[in-house]
Amino acid sequence: MRVNPGTKRESPGSQLKNMQLRSRMKLQQGQVWKQGERYIRIVHLERLSVEYKDMTDLEAKTGKHLQATKKEFCRLIKGAELLPS
Incomplete structure (x- = not known):
């Protein structure tokens, strides 16, 4: 394997982490x-917009219905954990 001078080599662990982030x-x-x-539960999904419900108690299912663009929604859930369905 050739490595050009001045290029940064990544460890296998960091390569895997970068792949997961991408x-x-x-x-x-x-x-x-x-x-x-x-x-946050996605109620309705369209090409450019997302309708979602913001809840504090998942079992009570009470909360506020909101709408955002997909870009805004992705920024909103950045760092959030996807729960198994």
Whole structure:
């Protein structure tokens, strides 16, 4: 394997981490995301917009319906954990 002078070599562990960060997450209707103490559920998904429900209690299913562009929604859930369905 040739390495050009001045190029930075990554360890196998950091290469794997970078690949995981670059993998794309597909948004789907019904997904539930946990961010801190709040839960965010995708109610309706369109090409450029997302309608979602912001809840504090997942089992009570009460919360506020909100709408955002996909870009805004992705920024909103950045760092959130996708819960298994």
